Amino acid sequence: MDDAVIDPAHLGRVIHAEATDVLRFERTYPAPAVDVWDAIVAPERNGTWGFPTGYEPRVGGAVSANGAEVGEVLAWEPGRVLEYAFDGPGGRWHLCLMLDAVDGGTLLTFDHLAPDPHDPDYAAGWHWHLDRLAQHLVGEDPAAVESDAHFEELQRLYSQAGG
Incomplete structure (x- = not known):
């Protein structure tokens, strides 16, 4: 990925x-929904791009991270909604x-409701x-990193935009 280029179509916005x-x-990804779903819910995959997180596949099911239950599944529609x-x-x-x-892949609509959706660090x-x-x-x-130039540029961008 070219860290110098940030596609404006990929920017988050507060609605x-x-x-x-x-x-x-x-975001539209060039992959079928079943693959995007698996990349989101399978800990062996979601840990490569995000945080290794397990989901008990049902409404009311446990959300786990680092071997501990940390939350609850509020909606579970396989291949459609988490x-x-x-x-x-x-x-x-x-x-x-x-x-x-969608044509050519899968549209992911990702909503962050809390904490503060206006915080530019969450957006970045x-x-x-x-x-x-x-x-x-x-x-x-994706490289395992704590921070990188791309993330730092995103922080600057969202801070300037006000979240």
């Missing part, structure tokens, strides 16, 4: 939906991922992870 503000990303909440840095996190088949972090998911889905192995 007002269902009486709350939501940080939303919409919504969950978990305890993490900054309080209770609430995320919703929705998949739709999710943008960075979704870029890494794109790498994973085309067979690349």
Whole structure:
């Protein structure tokens, strides 16, 4: 991935939906929904581009990280919707991922509802992870890093934009 180029179409934006503000990303990946779903929910895959996280596949099921239960599945529609909440840095996190088949691949709508969807660091972090998911889905192995120039540029970009 060229760290110098940030596609404006990939930028997250804060929208007002269902009486709350939501940080939303919409990404189209050149992969079938079944593969994108597996990359999201299978710990052996989601750990390569994000955080190794396990999901008990049902509404009310456990969300686990590092061997500990940290949250709960709020919606589970295999191949279509994963919504969950978990305890993490900054309080209770609430995320919703929705998949739709489109020409040439799969549209992922990624909503960050809490904590603060206006925080530019959350926007930069999710943008960075979704870029890494794109790498994973085309067979690349995203480098295991704590930070990099691409992430730092995303932090600057979202800070200047106000989240």
